Amino acid sequence: MTTAEKPRDPKQQMGVFTELAEVSEEYRFRQYSQAYSGRHVWDEFVTAQRENHDASEWYCETARKAGRYWKEHMESRGRHHALATPEDAEQWCADLLETRKKTTVYREYWVKVLRFYSWLQYHTEHPHVYHPILMAAAEYPKTSELWDFKIARSRTNSSE
Template sequence: MRPTDPKQLMGVYTEYQDIPDYYRLYHYSDQFDGRDVWSEFVAQKDISDYESRRFRRVEKSWKNHVESHHALAHPDEVEDYFSDMMESKSLTTTYFYFQRLHGFYKFLMMNYNYPHVYSPVMLAVVSGPETRKCWDYKISERKRVQ
């Protein structure tokens, strides 16, 4: 059975304050300046045109929201994003965005070409109530289809 506690899936760093400063993503802003990492992420996926348009919708929304580079977000930016979204969208719709943003940062963590040793999305799940609602929805959907 897959874990439901997000901390069981996060690796070494389960709280932002535990991450050594030299691993924090803001240190890499020069390496990512002008780089469209989201396009790199989508390009490696084998998806239909329809699904590609859905990813682009999330990309546009995320890039319009985040103040830092879209691949170097702080967990607070993630929480603010989902908090703002929950004010105007349903949990089901917000979860649609959560899935793709979570997948984006998971890709960055799993690919050696990127310096990511933590996911700001997962850190927001642990620390923020709105992002946690998305996680809880994910778990409830997983249980529903089993």
């Protein structure tokens, strides 16, 4: 017997807000840019993964690598790495998919950023009431391609 599958539609995993247009101005991430200035949230995330989930050193190292690429991308777009828009996610995915295999992008980069934003949502010290990576997966082609890859992998793995 297999465990119940998670919903295939990313909107079913987002919570209240499924599109950025639904998010009122007071909850938009750009409102928090000063509060996040100089804060190393990605490092907090990796530390929490290590301490709370007994993540392997390999996982932490790949998470740090993904974080470096994500932070560089977000810096080039003029935003803190914890304050992305769905468009930021889509462009990052498109750029990575141009130079790397889909499996590599998924395993070593995308899934880490997906987890990062999920982690932010579940910690009350962060104002993350929406998930820009899931929003991008529901709206844009390259992020959606990675989402579909995730769903296909989970279906394959659950049937083993």
